[in-house]
Amino acid sequence: MEAEKARRSLAEFVRQAWPLLEPATPLLWGWHIDAICRHLEAVTLGDIQRLIINIPPGHMKSRLVSVFWPAWEWIDHPETRSLFASYALELAIRDSVACRDIVSSHWYRDSFDAHWALRDGHWRLKGDQNVKSYFENDRRGFRFCLSVGSWATGFRGHKWIVDDPLNARDLHSKVAREAAITWIDRVMSTRLNDPRTGGRVLVMQRLHEDDPTGRLLRQEGWEHLCLPSEFEPERRSCTSAGQGASRRAFWADPRQTLGELLHPALFTPEVLARARCDLGAADYAAQHQQRPAPEEGAILRRDWWRYYTEAPLRFDEMIQSWDMSFKASGSSDYVAGVVVGRVGTDRYLLEIVRDRLTFTETCQAVRALSARWPGARAKLIEEKANGAAVIDALRKQIDGMIPILPRESKEARAWASQPELEAGQWHLPALHIPREEGARPHLGPLTEAFVEECAAFPRGAHD
Helix, strand or coil, X not given: CHHHHHHHCXXXXXXXXXXXHCCCCCCCCCHHHHHHHHHHHHHHHCCCCEEEEECCCCCCHHHHHHHHHHHHHHHHCCCCEEEEEEXXXXXXXXXXXXXXXXXXXXXXXXXXXHHHHHCCCCCCEEEEEECCCEEEECCCCXXXXXXXXXXXXXXXXXXXXXXXXXXHHHCCCHHHHHHHHHHHHHCHHHCECCXXXXXEEEEECCCCCCCHHHHHHCCCCCEEEECCCECCHHHCCEECCCCCHHHCCCEECCCCCCCCECCCCCCCHHHHHHHHHHHHHHHHHHHCCCCCCCCCCCCCCHHHXXXXXXXXXXCCEEEEEEEXXXXXXXXXXXXXXXXXXXXXXXXXXXXXXXXXXXXXXXXXXXXXXXXXXXXXXXXXXXXXXXXXXXHHHHCCCCCCEEEECCCCCHHHHHHHHXXXXXXXXXXXXXXXXXXXXXXXXXXXXXXXXXXXXXXXCCXXXXX
């Protein structure tokens, strides 16, 4: 009876198999375990083919996805072939060994031998294909593990699973992010027996807006199970949970109250408070809230901006500032230009240009902005990307073209500017400013994008 419950339910299998791996540690159950198991079962059934799971560290994601799940699948489908990857091979091997410990245990054999006898007979691990990183059974099913960035030549499976494609220490490394994304796109995407029906599972905590989760979510067809430590109603995770559109049955985060905890039995308010203190606001928002930038913003917070509907008539100083881009493709960064006026210590953002522009279009944008704001005599242009070429092209047409080559990183410059913003010395244009205290002003699309990009920096996709 117990064995049949475990065969039918991955969650029940986890409960029964837990003592094999952690005989001295009680299993602190949480509803998130049921949620993850339900979604993994849907991948097994083929109801979900592309699944992303974002969940904080310490919530059993690797044990569930990379250890218990493949062992459970072999009860009914020993022919299943799966590829598992992590940023570090030793982590992938750790989970592979734990999975092998389960399928080779007396409990596993004793529990399901009767079931196998009624079907196609018993199966066994093959002795000549039984190492830590790769083991195979006599039904040709296998579990193969590798590290992100390595090659998987010769191996194809029914599904691939990438568990933690990035080390949290690499969260600021664009090179590491791009390498992981490229590897998933170019290597793992070719490792399915049938790309039409094969399963793809990515499991990670969020580290950056443009991390593998962020990039894949811009594609169609991914189910997204996102479970922050503290509930945010406006970001409630809802999925099909593999029930199929025709059955119209969906899964939703069951929490109702703002701030309600994901796993209070283990991650108590005191534990999360310490984590917030140890990690800082930005890293806590990414790793625990699955928000790469804190809700209030990281370096340049949303609530520090001031707003105006009518600009001053006279300014002590007025400038243009430009950050150029090389090309106008959909994946390129934006050409960004602003006009800023200063009255004493107060700065007023007067106009924003933010678009993907070709070189010719960029020159036209600089000419147009200069014509609209003749008082902005100085045009500061960062001498990177197309900046130098734009200066050369317009120097004889427009006065005040000044090349700028910053000595510090963008992040260092943002920190240097933070005191001015926190002191309320930066003012942005608003369409309407409500009189109610605490009500947000109504912003135009460019101003809204400006605030969001600043709040997301340095974790945002664009900077």
